[in-house]
Each structure stands twice: as structure tokens, then as C-alpha cells.
Amino acid sequence: MKINNKKHRVLPGFGLSMGYTIIYLSLIVLIPVTILFLKASTMSLADFWETITNERVIASFKVTFLTSFIAALVNAVFGALIAWVLVRYDFFGKKVVDALVDLPFALPTAVAGIALTSIYAPNGWFGQYFELLGVKIAFTQWGIIVALTFIGFPFVVRSVQPVLQDMDFQYEEAARTLGANSIQTFLKIIFPAILPALLTGFALAFARALGEYGSVVFISGNMPMKTEIVPLLIITKLEQFDYAGAAAIASVMLLCSFFLLFAINYWQWRSAKKHQAG
Template sequence: MSRRSTVIPGFGLSLGFTLSYLSLLVIIPLSAVLIKSFGIGWSGFLDILGSERILKSLQLSFSTAFFAALVNLIFGLLLAWCLVRYQFPGKKLIDALVDLPFALPTAVAGIALTALYSPNGWIGQYLDQLNIQVAYTPLGITIALIFIGIPFVVRTVQPVLADIETELEEASTALGANRWQTITKIILPILLPALLTGFALAFARGVGEYGSVIFIAGNQPYETEIAPLMIISYLEEYDYESATTVAVVMLVISFAFLLLINLLQAWASRRTGRTAP
């Protein structure tokens, strides 16, 4: 029996290298975390996880990451729309500024946001007069996660939006659809896989974010203490069991959420006939 030829030769070697590379960088380290955590047994695992301080930090990390990703989903779409569909002065500058959170060190971002929103900061001093406190609150954490997550949505949606032909909108209008119907029936279904991808990336980045959050959070136990900070604190105390327990819980929840997003992407891609980015 003749062997079927492929366009790209060396598939077996490439697959082996890919699996080895993935195992060394992802599978083996994650397996070590799981083994270390489950080594204390289910009773020890549940005792650590039953700590109110840990539960509060997990709830804070996932809730703020979710809301920040949701805000980025809405305003990232609007920003991508403006950058693709309109011409205006300073467009290239704004387009370049979108990538600034990628290049800016997270600690610098955290210090800058704290300087802006602290009670005596440039913006915080005016918010303080209205009895609105941003720094050292969950709201400040959410703002920090919005800042570092916005590029994921914009850069994921922007190329897909650029590929949508304006003739589709013109045809929809010619057939009697109003603007709202064109957006909800034509544009959003096409953008849905990209929007879900951007949301998932922003959420995943927000859950594990550390540098830009610890400065504006204030790190108050039970109130503004995030889960990554708990992991760092346990590691500094050589409490590896507690650190790996928190890490495993974050890993499982994040994996389940991202798996759900991938299933939604596949469903949306089948409906629109487009491949998710």
C-alpha cells in the first residue's frame, strides 16, 4: 500500500517535536502542580480550600476578571469598529496606543493607575469629593484589568471586522433592514467567534494578572486580596501545599471556563461558516 503524500513533508517529526515541546512547557509543569496539591489528600485539600480568606481571594479574582473582560468586549468592539470603518485625525496614534498595555511593564501600569486614582491622585481627588473611591477597592482592580485586557479584544476583532465587506450592509439595507437589524443579524453573527476569543483571552489574562493589580488593590485581606497574591504569599512562607491548592483551583476553573468558550466558538463558527481566530 502506497503512503499518502502530504503538502508539508516531515509530519511525523513535526508532530513529535510539537508534542515534546508542549509537554516540557505545559503538560509536565501543570502535572507537577496537580501531583503536589493532591499529595496532601482530599481532606487536606478541602481544609485549605475551606479557608474564607482563600475563597474571598478566588471570588475577587474571577469576578473582577469577568467584569473587566465584559467591559472590554463592549468597548473593544466599538474601538475596533472606529479604527476599521472611520478615518479621523490621530487614528494611527490611537491604533498604536492600543498595544501599549502589551509593551508597558505591568508594575509600571499599576503604579500609574494608583497615581491617577488614589484619593490624592489626578483623577481620584475629584472622585473623592463625590465619595467615590477607586484605588484600594475591587473597582480599582477591575479598572486595572480593563487596561491590560483591552488589546486582546481589539486585536482579535479588528482583522475580522476589516474582512467584512461593506456590500453585505448595503445589500441588507437594500432589502429593507434597518441599521439595528443589519448589526444584529449580519455583522454580530460574523463577529461572534472573534468576540468570544477576545473575551476569553482578556478573561484569562485578568485571572492571572499580578503586577498591575497589587499596587492599586491595596491587598487588604478578605476585601482586595487577589488569588495570585495569595499564591506568592504562601510560596514566601514555604507553604507549598496551600500555594499549589490555590493554583489548582484557579487552573480547573479557568480551564472549564475556556473550554466552554471554545465550545461556543465552535458553535458560532458552524453557524456563520467562519473559522474562529
């Protein structure tokens, strides 16, 4: 009796699958990115440097990176807390709360921007109370941080949540048996386990915030040198038909995002390698 030992694959073989992968990535990512850099390369080095070091451009870079970093940091803290609550506790309406986490993914960013502006405006639901305290949210950098926090927190929650779900409770019980308190158990057992996922969520939220436009353009006020973000400046360049200038600014933002993601992935690779060696 002849036995057929040939392995049957559900998906096509490596060659065909790899071909589809390269074609797809080329059409969606590689070709547009390459064209962006090619467009920026049409400028001379002096013109490129003058464009990206313009006083208004530098101010926009500062606003964008500062607000994006603060928003990603806030999301890292509270996103991890939300993930912890969703995984470790059972309560009425848990599934509703879990579904609401993904709302910023589904909600159009322009709608989010209009809603946040109406809420945090000086005469808005929340803004009027902040106004009494002398704090202005809308049309300031604080408003930008609020908008970026809103659109970025699902990245942290969805990055940390699966790690917490897969964690073995035995390690925590063993730590308590050996006399560790809650803080020591968290710092020695839980935090090292979720740190790679937390950094991934932070990096994704930060990278997402760097390119956000729709939700920020309404609440920021778009004041040059104060609340103008880089994506808005790029749109302004395009409206002025300065395509090379827009490409130059966009290429700098793209390189910064690539560097951030590469650094996080490299750190995760080193951590995984060290953990396997240990």
C-alpha cells in the same frame, strides 16, 4: 523527459514538525501543569478541601472572579467599539491609536500598577475628582477592575479587528436596500459575524485577568477579605513555604481557566459547524 512530481515542503514533514510541537508544548505547558497538580496531590483530600474552602481563600476567589468578569465585560463592549472605529473610520493619528492598543502588552505590569495607583489615588490626577464625589477608586475593588480592564482590552480589540476587516460590505448594503435600519443591520448582519471573535476576546481577557498580579497588587491595597486577589494569596503561601497549599489554590484557578477556554472553543466549534451545515 522525467517529471519530478514530488512536493517540496518549506517546513519539515508532519512527523518531525509534530515531534517538535509536542516537545515544545511539553516543556512549556504540559510538564509545569502536571507538576502543579502532582504537588497539590501530595495533600490529603481533607487538607485540600480545607485549604480551598478557607474563608480567606473563598473571599479571594470571589474578589478575583467578580472583578475579572466585570473587567472582561467592559472590555468586550469598549474593545469592540475601538475595533470598529479603527476599521471603519479614517482619521488623523489612526496609526498612533492602533499602536497604543498594544501598549498593555509591552508595558511591564508593575509599571502599569504604579501609574494607575498614582492617577486614581485620593490625591491623584483623577482620584481627587472622584474623591469629591465620594467615590474611591484606588485600594478598592473598583481599582482592581480598572487595572484588569487596562491589561485586558487589547485581547478583545485584536480578536474583533481582523473579522471586521474581512467582512464584506455587500451584506450591509443589501440589508439597507431591503429596508433595514442601522440597528437592524448591526443586530442581524454585523453582530452575528463578530460574536465568535468577541467571545474569544472576552475569554482571553477574562483568563488573563484571573492570573494578573503585577498591576493589581499596587492599586488593590491587598486587604484580606476585601481586596486580596488569588495570585497574591498564592504568593503569600509560597513565602510561608506552604508549597502544597499554593499548588492547591493554583490548581483550582487553572481548572477554572481551562473550563472557560474549553467552553468558548466548544461553542465556536458548534457555531462553525452549524454555519457550514446551513
